[in-house]
Amino acid sequence: MRLGTCIALELAVAVGAVGGLVIGVSRVSTVAGTYVAEREAAAATAPVVTPIRAPSTLPEATLAVAIPTPKPTNVFGASDRELLAPIVGEVVRVKPNRGGTSLSLRIDFASGARASFKPEQTHPQSDPRREIAAYRIDRMLEIGHVPPSKSMAFTVDALVAATDPRLRAYVAGRLEDEGAARQGILHGEVSWWIPEIKDARIGAFSLDEPDGMRLWESYLQPLAKPPAELADYLAQVATVVVFDVLIDNADRWSGSNTKVSPDRRVLYFMDNSLAFSPFTVGHEMNLRPMRAMGVFPKQLVARLRALDYDALVAALAGPDEGELGPLLTPIEIRAILARRDHVLAHVDELIATYGEAAVLALP
Ligand SMILES: Nc1ncnc2c1ncn2[C@@H]1O[C@H](COP(=O)(O)OP(=O)(O)O)[C@@H](O)[C@H]1O
Ligand SMILES: [Mg+2]
Numbered sequence: 001m002r003l004g005t006c007i008a009l010e011l012a013v014a015v016g017a018v019g020g021l022v023i024g025v026s027r028v029s030t031v032a033g034t035y036v037a038e039r040e041a042a043a044a045t046a047p048v049v050t051p052i053r054a055p056s057t058l059p060e061a062t063l064a065v066a067i068p069t070p071k072p073t074n075v076f077g078a079s080d081r082e083l084l085a086p087i088v089g090e091v092v093r094v095k096p097n098r099g100g101t102s103l104s105l106r107i108d109f110a111s112g113a114r115a116s117f118k119p120e121q122t123h124p125q126s127d128p129r130r131e132i133a134a135y136r137i138d139r140m141l142e143i144g145h146v147p148p149s150k151s152m153a154f155t156v157d158a159l160v161a162a163t164d165p166r167l168r169a170y171v172a173g174r175l176e177d178e179g180a181a182r183q184g185i186l187h188g189e190v191s192w193w194i195p196e197i198k199d200a201r202i203g204a205f206s207l208d209e210p211d212g213m214r215l216w217e218s219y220l221q222p223l224a225k226p227p228a229e230l231a232d233y234l235a236q237v238a239t240v241v242v243f244d245v246l247i248d249n250a251d252r253w254s255g256s257n258t259k260v261s262p263d264r265r266v267l268y269f270m271d272n273s274l275a276f277s278p279f280t281v282g283h284e285m286n287l288r289p290m291r292a293m294g295v296f297p298k299q300l301v302a303r304l305r306a307l308d309y310d311a312l313v314a315a316l317a318g319p320d321e322g323e324l325g326p327l328l329t330p331i332e333i334r335a336i337l338a339r340r341d342h343v344l345a346h347v348d349e350l351i352a353t354y355g356e357a358a359v360l361a362l363p
Helices: 035-044 080-084 128-140 156-161 165-178 210-219 228-247 284-292 298-306 309-316 330-354
Strands: 006-015 022-030 061-066 091-096 105-109 114-119 149-155 185-192
Touching: 080 185, 091 156, 091 165, 114 128, 114 149, 128 149, 128 185, 128 228, 128 309, 149 156, 156 165, 156 185, 210 228, 210 284, 228 284, 228 298, 228 330, 284 330, 298 330, 309 330
Parallel strands: none
Antiparallel strands: 006 022, 006 061, 091 105, 105 114, 114 185, 149 185
């Protein structure tokens, strides 16, 4: 089950011998999904007194509390906190990622967790702080399609030692040549590893090839009648187009960066490390599809209208940027707002022609 609908708290109240005072409280919660980490973390701050008698000898009370289902914050089936928490500790296996143009590794941890790691590196297209910034802005806008990400650092030695022997010399060479290690330590970002991805398609085409782009652009028009079964998918495509203009991700449509779930229903907004330029208009690669679109996601447009500098600063400020912070410079943040203004100018022009209902036709 993905999300908890109910939390059952069993409060075992231990009553001590001295003066009848409550001397120990233990809490057992049975919850599914998102709720676990958040409630458990909050509970951890409550004072706990260790019982001095075995609870089995003491009276017990049970309290059941109905909690409304929390709104999911991502499309990955568990809360960001739960997905990121086990990405920690000992590295047991490292493999270079394929299909990209930058230095990126797949890392398995002793905890059983798996992550993609992009270190600081010589490739200008891959700056790890941008991947975290994209994740935070995605969540602030309640999109939820960027894999959760945080900063992390590893010694080069630990990464090389955990690489399969036949790839060890290759990986060691790449870390040496392309990684920007500081005193033997590579700082970077880890993204939760999506267990299975496929290349995104539409009709007979790849989502990112010219024919595929023409097809979905033709569907994303005020008077178009796309196949009903594509409605949700098309809304996700429209969302990534707007998101990419906002963050100025110059790499989405260059190949290998439009990925979907195995059932092809969920588009993952992966590989955002070539984003956040200081350009106030942005790259044509993003602007062209945005200008070609005639319908837009209504809720996202409302959130863009409300966006301001302080909201961005707050979204980007996190506890765990490590050596990567600050994630974005003031110039990069102001550029986001300038690009936002361009998106809204385009949307408002369309609304003046076709009316709001026709243009903000996506949820
Ligand atoms: N979080 C992830 N979950 C699953 N696969 C990933 C993840 N990150 C990267 N990959 C895999 O590694 C490949 C390269 O990663 P990508 O982020 O696109 O790097 P590059 O900047 O080199 O293009 C991706 O195409 C994908 O197959
Ligand atoms: Mg890529």
